[in-house]
Each structure stands twice: as structure tokens, then as C-alpha cells.
């Protein structure tokens with residue numbers, strides 16, 4: 154069972170939330186190629202480690218927010234606002250995750 | 260085990276797989292305990308009835324067997340099911356694929372392993388791929404925990420872990436890994452001789468030859484590589500089971516587990532070329548790849564050997580996403596996720 158922390162309502166059971174998948178995905182320009190659009194719509198980073206994802210307090214206040222979560226041990230590493238950048242904390246796990254996504258972005 | 264798919268591409272492929280399963284025991288000379296006891300999908304609303312009519316008729320048009328049933332016929336087939344009008348989700352009918360059923364999964368793995376070994380295939384156990392060496396012509400060296408292996412062509416068939424290998428090779432896939440759970444109860448006397456699926460209750464159940472109920476439900480709905488699953492999904496699945504079969508309420512569960520499955524947006528597998536010329540993909544099976552094993556293996560072997568798609572899987576290529584040629588086969592997932 155995950156214990157997520159809604160920025161508005163505080164810590165609540167995972168059953169009150171719904172996961173919206175990977176966060177920080179930037180929409181390409183309208184002139185982008187079909188490949189770029191396919192990448193935006195369908196392709197996902199799916200690391201075996203830290204992911205950055207959107208969650209919604211669906212059965213609470215309705216707020217969307219971001220979560221950094223280790224998908225192997227299910228630890229929540231950070232909770233932050235929708236418009237915040239990916240957190241750069243001293244957590245080794247987080248920095249690994251950031252490294253991984255930086256590598257993927259290359 | 261079933262081939263109750265909606266679109267022609269899926270129906271052709273999964274029906275071929277079911278036919279291969281029908282003779283697999285004999286071919287492998289191994290009892291895979293294939294039991295075509297039927298696969299019943301329940302309807303709990305007029306909406307369900309209408310969409311099932313479309314679904315069952317699409318199957319027939321594709322040459323796959325299916326029969327629509329009314330409530331009385333369902334009740335006769337599954338006496339333990341609560342078919343009373345006062346049920347929380349009343350059963351209004353359903354449809355059955357009688358050639359669907361169950362197969363013993365370990366037996367399939369053992370049977371294939373023995374047959375492949377007899378043909379001279381090397382199966383190296385406990386050997387993890389840790390990287391690849393890339394050169395201009397592609398990837399010709401596979402690095403593993405037990406040494407380096409040279410290869411002219413490489414096939415990736417690692418289900419929920421395929422993106423970890425793609426990361427090593429430097430390409431992306433349209434895939435997210437989720438945990439899918441299943442449950443096995445203590446043994447009972449015979450009570451259920453078909454497979455029952457209720458999309459509305461989010462559960463499917465059958466009874467094994469040993470008498471245990473084998474129960475499954477939907478995914479844990481967030482990315483996970485933890486092979487255990489979380490409790491809310493357990494509760495939801497078992498709640499669904501008791502909605503259908505109140506008499507199972509005293510039953511104890513003996514085992515629970517979760518496997519990591521590779522889910523694609525359109526619930527259709529990805530089988531074919533990868534962005535690297537000599538690396539081939541066999542993934543995206545999500546929650547439904549067991550029924551696909553004989554056909555998936557056949558078409559994958561063809562693809563690797565001939566360096567071109569097999570006609571049965573030509574539509575399953577990675578290129579379909581950029582072309583917008585998705586095969587949105589919600590039926591692939593069996594129950595709505």
C-alpha cells in the first residue's frame with residue numbers, strides 16, 4: 154500500500170489517488186515529424202528505478218501533483234507541484250534516476 | 260486461453276495460436292493439461308449485452324467460435340454463480356468461446372524446454388544480460404553475468420523488462436511495466452468447470468485440476484517492477500469474486516504473486532524489427548501473452564530467420580505508432596484495466 158502526500162490534504166491511502174503516468178513530457182511543435190509525435194504520445198521512459206510521475210487526488214481535492222517514486226521498492230522520494238522541475242535532491246536514488254533520464258534524453 | 264479478439268489482425272493471430280495449442284501436447288510429447296472447458300464472459304448491463312453482441316459477432320465473422328447466452332443458460336452452466344435479480348451486479352447474459360479454456364503454464368515451459376533442448380538449442384539459465392556492444396552493423400556482442408556471447412541476430416523477449424534492455428541499446432519503446440497479480444485458493448471439490456470472466460467485477464476465475472480456484476483481476480494501476488503487488492488490488496479483485504460467487508466467502512487463499520507485464524497503449528504486442536538492424540523485438544504482450552506463445556514463437560522465429568515480418572504479425576511492428584496504425588484491442592487485456 155502506498156502512502157501518498159497530497160500537497161493540499163496531506164498523507165492519504167493510495168486508494169484515494171489515480172496515477173497519470175510519466176510526468177515532464179514536453180509537447181512537440183505542430184511542425185514536428187510523425188516520429189516525434191509518436192514519441193510524445195506513446196513512448197515512455199520506463200526505468201527500473203526512480204520514475205517521475207503525475208498523480209491526482211481523485212477521491213479528494215482533485216489536485217494534480219508530481220511524485221518521484223522508486224518503482225522497485227515503491228519508496229516515495231519526493232512530492233512536488235505540477236509546474237516544478239524534476240527535483241534535484243541529494244538522494245542517491247534520485248540522482249541515479251536523473252542520470253538515467255538524462256542518458257535517455259540524449 | 261482464448262482467441263476472442265475483435266479486430267481481424269488479432270483474431271487471425273490468436274486463433275492460429277489456439278489451434279497450435281490444440282496439438283501442442285502431442286507435438287511436444289508432454290501433457291500440457293490443455294482443457295477446452297470454455298471461456299465465459301459475463302454481461303451485467305444492457306450496455307454489456309450490446310457490446311458483447313458486437314464482440315461475439317465480430318469473432319464469428321473472423322471464423323472464431325462464440326455463442327451468446329441468456330441468464331438462464333449462464334445459470335445452468337455455472338450453478339455457483341449468483342444469478343439472482345437482487346445480485347449487486349445482476350447477470351444479464353454473456354457469451355462463451357467453447358474452445359477457450361486453461362493450460363498448465365509450467366508444463367508449457369517444461370515441454371518447450373525439453374523439445375528445444377532435444378533440437379540442440381542451448382538454454383542458459385540464471386544468466387542475466389547486462390549490456391551490448393554496438394558497432395556500425397548493429398549489436399553483435401551480448402554481455403552477460405556469465406560471460407560474453409557473440410550473435411549475428413538478437414531477439415529480445417523479456418516481457419516487463421524489455422525496456423531495460425532497450426535502454427542498454429539506446430532506443431525507446433512505447434511501453435510501461437506494471438505488476439499483475441494472481442491468487443490461488445485452498446482446494447475445493449469440483450464447483451466450476453468453465454472459465455468465468457466478469458469485466459464489470461474486474462475478475463476472472465477457473466478451477467484447477469487439483470481443485471484450487473485460480474483468480475485474477477486487473478493491474479496494479481501504476482508502474483512497478485516489484486514482483487508482489489499491493490493490497491488495494493487484492494481487495495478489489497476478491498471483492499469482485501465474492502460479488503459473483505457469495506458462497507466463496509469462507510475460502511482461504513493459499514498463494515498470491517505478481518508478475519511484471521509490458522503494457523502498450525493499444526494492447527497489441529510489438530513483434531518485429533527494432534531501430535537496430537540485427538535486433539528483433541517480441542514484447543508488449545501485457546497481461547495476455549501466455550495464449551500467444553506458440554504463434555508468437557513461430558512468427559518471431561520466422562522474423563529473425565528471414566529478416567522480414569511473418570504475415571500473421573506484419574501489423575504488430577514498432578512502426579505502427581508513428582503511422583497511427585494502432586490495433587486498439589481492449590479485448591487483449593481480457594478485463595478492462
Ligand SMILES: Cc1cc2nc3c(=O)[nH]c(=O)nc-3n(C[C@H](O)[C@H](O)[C@H](O)COP(=O)(O)OP(=O)(O)OC[C@H]3O[C@@H](n4cnc5c(N)ncnc54)[C@H](O)[C@@H]3O)c2cc1C
Nearest residue numbers: 387388417418420439440441518544545546547548549550
Ligand atoms: C499473474 C499473471 C496472470 C497472467 N494470466 C494470463 C492469462 O490468463 N492468459 C494469458 O494469455 N496471459 C497471461 N499473463 C501474461 C503472460 O504471462 C505473459 O504475457 C507471458 O508470460 C509473456 O511471455 P514472454 O515469453 O514474453 O516473457 P516471460 O515469460 O515473462 O519471460 C521473460 C524472461 O526474460 C527474463 N529476463 C528479464 N530480464 C532479463 C535480462 N536482463 N537478461 C536475461 N533474461 C532476462 C526473465 O527472467 C524471464 O524469464 C499473465 C501474467 C501474469 C503476471
Ligand SMILES: [Zn+2]
Nearest residue numbers: 159162210214
Ligand atoms: Zn488532496
